[in-house]
Amino acid sequence: MANLKSTLPLSASPTLVFKHSKENIEGLVQHISSTNDIEYTQDPSSCFSKSKTSHSFAAPHETPTVVFCPKTTAEVASIVSACHERNVAITSFGGGTSLGGALAATRGGICIDFKYMDNIIKLNEDDLDVVVQPNIGWVELNAFLDKKGLFFPPDPAPGAKIGGMIAMGCSGTNAYRYGTMKDWVISLTIVLADGTIVKTRNRPRKSSAGYDLTNLIVGSEGTLALVTEAVLKVTSLPQNLHVGMAVFPDLQKGVDVAVKILKSGHLLEAIEMTDTGCIRALNHSGLSKQKFEVLPSLFLKFAGSKQNVAEQIQFVSQLCTAQGAKSFDASGDKERVDVLWGARKALGNAIVTMKKSPDDIFAHTDAAVPISQLAKLVGESERIVAETGKDWFVCNVAHAGDGNAHTGVVCPKEEKGEAEKILAKIQKLALELDGTITGEHGVGLKLRDLLTEEVGEAGVDAMRRIKFALDPKGLLNPDKVVRLDVNIYE
Structure with a gap:
């Protein structure tokens, strides 16, 4: 008898069969190439490069056999339908x-x-929205919007593309002021697992028309559908932009300043906190035009009327002085703004340069907690890693404005398992503080089991039911977010 429950435990998951024999894959390639003019490659190195990057791990066998490069929604649908x-x-x-x-x-x-x-595809200036394909980068999109006096706030890694940002439910340094990716997506065109094309809704800013398919897809990590077009909100470009940097003798004083800013009622554009490890990585990488004093620091952004910005900067300056900051400076000069904020945005790539060997791995947390718990999360994270006594590169960076903190380590490949166990303690600490295991990076493979500790077995089983409802064969990005009972090949 069919499982009629609202949830789907792993033990009750259907047995799925992937047919990845050479003959079946070659038949797939022949079928797609005979019916569409779609570029593809079967070069092993090119294929593996789509599965593993310097930021994301994959075993040698975890690689696609073919990479297809479609140009339209219809071509994506034809590939997915054939698969x-x-x-x-x-x-x-x-x-x-x-x-x-x-x-x-x-x-x-x-x-x-x-x-x-x-x-x-189209900018609707009067409606403050833009229609785009998934592989436009947010940096490139903002370069286009800047000429119109507009911008798109979510700002993850500089190389991130809109489709991936939707898939991972990302945010970035602007989330404190503007919210996360889900707050900026109006509607999507998606391709479901059988090739069906769905438009989740039209362009109004609000709708109560049925289930919210748009936000079901945001953050689903490519496991429920593939995004081929998106309608995004945009807003006016911040005026009178200033960036400030405060340097502190210890991290706690920086945390204290961040919390006091949040409680003050002053709404800054961004509040970012870095420890000495982050600054050391920036200086080592050469990715910034400036060398910084190797001490805990706050990077801050201000915008608004001249009077408002002046008041905010004066308030923060006085606060930093009272908390014993070694220095504080703020500037609206574009070159200086680009240097300071460019340094903060380069931090992810800077940390990767701390590898002593190409085989070293970079592991990290993505915990987020209520803002009142941020100081405890950061302090305890430092203690947990320090207690290992390992000679690893360690750093902490936090989106202090919204309680999202990252502890990162670079360690030898053979110590990857130990590093991940240590970092898992930090993720669990975040849960104890009424937080989450991932604020913006997503679950992927690494956090699947910890997800159960956050939402419970029933929560994960409900997610699995949704997965199989939309993807009954388990074909889309299998094994991510929730485990699947899949281990059969032909």
Whole structure:
């Protein structure tokens, strides 16, 4: 008798069959190439590059056999439909900046690379929205919008693309002021696991028309559908932008200043906190035009009327002095703004340069807690890692404005398991503080089991039921977010 429950435990999951034999894959390629003019490659190195990056791990066998590069929604649908017919797993690739193993082709199959779907389709200035394809980068989108006096706030890694940002439910340094990715997506055009094309809604800012399919897809990590078009909100470009940097003798004083700013009623554009490890990585990387004093620091952004910005800067300056800051300076000069904020945005890539060997791994947390608990999360995170006594590179960076903190370590490949166990303690600490295991990076492979500790077995089983409702063959980015009872190949 069919399982009629609202949830789906792993033990009750259907047995799925992936048909990844050479003959079936070659038949798939022949079928797609005979009916569409879609670029593809079967070069092993090119295929593996779509599964593993310097930010995201994958085993040598976790690689697609073919990479297809469509240009339209219809072409994506034709590829997905053919894969559904032949039981072939599908992963997707955009900017390649995601973390936590989200790109790994754990079951092989094929990859859809969206590199040619990078167009801005239409800007509706009077409606403050823009229609884009998934592989336009947020940096490139903002360069276009800047000429119109507009901008799109979510700002993760500089190389991130809109499709991946939607898939991972990302945010970035602007989240404190503007919210996360889900707050800026109006509607989506998606391709479901069998090739069905769905538009989740039209362009109004609000709608009560049925289930919210848009936000079901945001943050689903490519496991429920593939995004081929998005309607995004945009807003007016911040005026009179200033960036400030405060340097402190110890991290706690920086945390104290951040908390006092949040409680003050002053709404800054961004409040970012870095420890000495972060600053050391920046100086080592050469990615910043400036060398910084190796001490805990706050990077702050201000915008608004001249009077408002002046009042905010004066308030923060006085607060930093009272908390014993070694220095504080703020500037609206564009070159200085670009240097300071460019340093903060380069931090992720800077940390990777701390590898002593190319085989070293970069592991990290993405915990987020209520703001009142941020100081405890950061302090305890430092203690947990310090107690290992390991000679690892360690750093802490926090989006102090919204309670999202990252502890990162760079360690030898053979110590990867030990590092992940240590970092898991920090993720669990975040849960004890009424927080979450991932504020913006997503679950991927790395956090699947910890997800159960956050939402419970019933929560994960409900997610699994949704997964199989939309993807009954388990073809889309299998094994991510929730475990699947899949281990059969033909």
